[in-house]
Amino acid sequence: MDNNKPIGIFDSGIGGTSIWSAIHALLPNEQTIYLADSKNAPYGQKSKQEIIDLCIKNTEFLLQRDCKLIVVACNTATTNAIKELRELYQVPFIGIEPAxxxxxxxxxxxxxxxxxxxxxxxxxxxxxxxxxxxxxxxxxxxxxxxxxxxxxxxxxxxxxxxxxxxxxxxxxxxxxxxxxxxxxxxxxxxxxxxxxxxxxxxxxDSGAAVAKQTQKILETKIGFTTSKSSKPLFYTNTNPVVLKDIIGGHYNVLEKNF
The missing domain is CATH 3.40.50.1860 (Rossmann fold)
Structure with a gap:
């Protein structure tokens, strides 16, 4: 596996940036791609099958961008769909559940x-x-x-x-x-x-624990990047203003229909 591929992170909206922030702080050299599916937030009111379908769509988006590891930065998505995601895809998944x-x-x-x-x-x-x-x-x-x-x-x-x-x-x-x-x-x-x-x-909250687990998976199964650190990429399928406010204005947020 190519160590220099990015880490993919998705959530039902902007909330998973709290997880992204912990990962980025612990592993600043790793390239990250964050996907905010705000158009479909919140996942918590949807059926299990709807949640699985949305998670598959998000995973496909990140795999198209060559991610080596995917963090499901959403409690609802993890508790309802991570088992199915692991059965469907070869890429390692890290989930988040209440501590x-x-x-x-x-x-x-x-x-x-x-x-x-x-x-x-x-x-x-x-x-x-x-x-x-x-x-x-x-x-x-x-x-x-x-x-x-x-x-x-x-x-x-x-x-x-x-x-x-x-x-x-x-x-x-x-x-x-x-x-x-x-x-x-x-x-x-x-x-x-x-x-x-x-x-x-x-x-x-689970941010630090997820970041440590991400570090552990890179250390034991995939390997750390050897390239110089690059700016994180952020995608959203709604107005990017709130996401930009959360992460700070110096990061680019791309609005994309997915």
């Missing part, structure tokens, strides 16, 4: 909260993971409306704060000491979430 394990193992109150999409919380993979930690009470909350507001650039709006408060207050009352963010969009809400949660409640 229940570190939260459950470190919780002192044995009560943790999970904020995620309906598609993630109702998936077979999530259920299997949660069942491994039956001594921990897991309070699940679907983040209705959060992805749509993030995609619209409304992360700091009064509407966003009101939604988060309504979702998090019951968890605070139930005495959680860990909040797991089960959607790659949600790390962008951490500043808002911190205004609501008491200081003792820890917030966990």
């Amino acid at each position: 229940i394990k570190p939260a459950a193992l470190n919780s002192k109150t044995q009560v943790i909260g999970i904020l995620a999409t309906q598609g993630t919380l109702s998936s077979e993979l999530f259920t299997q993971t949660a069942e491994k930690f039956q001594s921990t009470k897991i309070i699940e909350q679907v983040g209705h409306g959060l992805v749509q507001l993030i995609e619209a650039g409304e992360m700091n709006s009064p509407e966003m704060y009101a939604l988060l408060e309504s979702y998090l207050q019951p968890m605070i009352t139930a005495d959680i000491d860990y909040l797991v963010l089960g959607c790659s969009h949600y790390p962008y809400l951490i500043p808002q979430i911190k205004k609501i949660l008491p200081e003792h409640i820890h917030i966990i």
